[in-house]
Amino acid sequence: MNILWLEFAMTAYLVVAVLFMVYLGSRREVLTRACHLGTMAGFAFHTVALGVRWSEVGSFPITNQYDAASFFSWVLVLVFLALEYRYKSHVLGAFVVPLAFLSVLSAALLRDRVTSIDPSLLGVGLTLHTSLILLGSAAFCLSFVVAVMYLIQMRLLKSKRFNSLYHHLPPLDACDDMIGKGITIGFPLMTLGILSGAVGSKFVLGSYWDWSSKQILSAAIWAFYLVMVVGRYYYGMRAKRAAWLAILGFAGVVMSFVGIDMLLGEDRHY
Amino acid sequence: MIPLVVGLSHKTAPVDVREQLAFKPTALADVCRRIISADGAPEAMVLSTCNRVEVYAVASSPDEGFNRLSRFLAECANGYDHHKLNPHLYHYPGNEAIGHIFRVASSLDSMVLGEPQILGQFKNAFDSALTAKSTGTILNKIAQKAISVAKRVRTETRIAENAVSVSYAAVELARKVFSDLSQKRVMLLGAGEMAELALRHLINGGVQQVLVSTRTLANAEALVEQFCTETEIDAQAVPFEDFADTLTQVDIVICSTGAPEPVISRQMAEAVISARKHQPIFMVDISVPRNIAPDVNQVNDVYLYDIDDLQQVVDANLAERQEEATKALSIVEQEVDTTARWIRSLDVVPTITALRTHAEAIAAGETVRLLGKLGHLSEKDRKLIEGIGPAIVAKLLHLPLSNLRREAQNDNDQQMVDVTRRLFSLTDDERPTSTRERGKKTTES
Incomplete structure (x- = not known):
């Protein structure tokens, strides 16, 4: 497996993550250009890495944990770049890029554990299922990141510490809106992802539902986000509580990604 | 000069x-x-x-x-x-x-x-x-x-960014809770001068709905009328007995009543925030003694600031301006340098004029002398010969004059000017009278 390009991307993300820490430490808009160019470079390397991997595998490369983690962070960086362009605000990068770095790093570390997948499982159905789940997770991840920003800003405002971080972080209600957007976009993607998975499971394994721990966890997460979406739009569940829920929800998503496989050693790669 | x-x-x-x-x-x-x-x-x-x-x-x-x-x-x-x-x-x-x-x-x-x-x-x-x-x-x-x-x-530089007055600091803080002030409703409780100023800043910042409540309703009504005539906002007076019920509808409270004890207690804030389904409230208490109980800040989604907190924002911003000032000073230094050069280059103008006049006079004299001897020439040929003098002068003087101009922008320009004047025996009457030259003149004489 050729991970040279991914290593380039990883290096770029690491450098940018460090630059962003310097950025957060100053009240001024320092290093934003370097951060932006660095992120763009990392993203370009990352895109090449995905392309190389695609040609290696022969199909869209998201069917094992290595590829999934790589694709997931690629989407995350893409969304950050789009939001940075749209809102001319850089601070989100200070949280997203380090996360993308960790995700790519975990991908690189996981690559030895990758087991080849039964070719019969490969197909449009699986690709669709995994992509939807990953896109949904990326949206939830964004809600998570912004929720962390919300809670930090909230704490700084409450404790009246008007430091450089306070200056960079967006207003509370802007964070709150972004949390809402993340879950509102993520939820339908996740729903479709789970449905397509169930249908795929019927074709490949013969049943929609086989009570595997991963399925149960997925259903629980789905229900959790359902409560969040409904709570937000019908019961005004916003602000601090919404931020905490977004963090908890994403913790669940991460658990279902890595936790179950590692903890229970269950042999399920999709 | x-x-x-x-x-x-x-x-x-x-x-x-x-x-x-x-x-x-x-x-x-x-x-x-x-x-x-x-x-x-x-x-x-x-x-x-x-x-x-x-x-x-x-x-x-x-x-x-x-x-x-x-x-x-x-x-x-x-x-x-x-x-x-x-x-x-x-x-x-x-x-x-x-x-x-x-x-x-x-x-x-x-x-x-x-x-x-x-x-x-x-x-x-x-x-x-x-x-x-x-x-x-x-x-x-x-x-x-x-x-x-x-x-x-x-x-x-960012020298003019960020609030440096206590009343404006309130707006800056409010912007960290609410990104768009135009959708927010403000309540002015009491009518201290600084509170009123803070409200005016908020109105400038986009706020369009204002409620005013003072102990004497007439005062509130007078203020409302004043706001309505000065600006195009929607302002209303609220009787002081009713302000607590109205609190659930406001996003920003500016308080300065002059009451000796708090008018907004923690219990009150808790009830309000729960009725608002935890939509955040931003409160500024400019009164001393304070009119909003300090522990209101511990209620979730309520953000309370007193006068000292606002002063803290101002102090931090002033320190920031001081830092920016160093950057600004280096800009000033650069510009002083270019301007000073420009002014120095003015000193050389009389010398340049004198040199050019001197050369043009010689060329004109020679042309007249020559044309006197060549009476048979056609009008066209005479024009050609008349053109030679100025052309030679322009070409010959181009380099020395531009060198002179360039040298004049440097500090030690005077040497070149003096050499030029001595070389061509230029008269002194058109020379500029700056102190530097006066000094030279006395030493020369």
């Missing part, structure tokens, strides 16, 4: 001295005319604000110029004699003067660093001087440059 600054400011003179000197904006043009006609200086401009009175002028000799201008200022200050005023005056010649003028216009010398009014006052002062026709090449250049430097400082 050297630019000069004579004046006093909040840094050198107490207010009782400054008020003696301060000129009305309408009087500035007249003051400029008086300086010129009293032979105080060939060019003059006067800046007068509540924090400073300064005369910008040019003079051939700084000492003489300073003397005349100081005397003039003393005459303007009623009941102040020359010697009493002198300790408060500062005198800057040459580059120091240019630098000072740039710093003043860029608000780097202001009492509140980076405050925006000074540039407008500076422009007015320049306009008055233009009306009085009291400025010339040098002061026009310096004043125009000062305005462009001030704009550069404003755009290239």
